[in-house]
Amino acid sequence: MRKDIENKLIDKNTKPTSMRILVYDFLSSQEAALSLSEIENYFESADRTTIYRTLKTFEEKGIVHSIQENTTTKYKLCHDGCNENTHKDWHLHFYCKICKQTTCKEDISFPENLQTNFRIDEIRLFAKGICEGCMESLQ
Template identity: 75%
Template sequence: MKKKIERKLIDKNTRPTSMRILVYDFLSTQEVALSLTEIEHYFDQADRVTLYRTLKTFEEKGIVHSIQENNTSKYKLCHDDCNETTHKDTHLHFYCKICKQTTCKEEIVFPMHPGLNFRIDEIRFFAKGVCEQCIAEIN
């Protein structure tokens, strides 16, 4: 697995340091977007500044996308087709008001029309409500 992550980082013009490999590996197992503080709890021995720089580098290189939520950034791995210039992040980001989790709803996308004479690099498509699990618990 480590070699696969190293190759992914190199393909994104990112030097595969030990911390970057660890952070990538951790994020690849997460179903929800996580804040720096949440990631920091997992890496309790790591320096907060190093984690922050790792996430910012990942964002710049198209490895993660950030989701702005209540004055906090949350991070989720991008698909392989994102890069330094374009995040192909046109799906809905959904925040559950009950469990406080943010998930990517990739089945709900902002339609991109091929006939546009301009380029959209990023869309902030965000909704708040109650997720499937919490709805099931309520009913």
């Protein structure tokens, strides 16, 4: 597993440091997007600045995409198609008002093959409501 992560980071022109490998591994096991504080809580002994720099590097290299949620930024791993120039996370980011989780709804997306005379590098689609799991518990 560690070697796979190292290779993914190298493929994205990112040096595979121990912290980067740990953060990548942690994010890959998460269904929902996470804030810096949530990630920091998982790595109790790690320096907040190091985690923040790791996330910013990952964002610059197309490894994670950030989701702005009110005043909080959350992070989720990108698909392999993202890179330093273009993030292809053209899908809905959904925030559940009950469980407070932000998830990617990839079945609701903006078409990537639009015929335009301009270049779109990033689209941010964000919705708030009640997720499937919380809807079931309400019924």
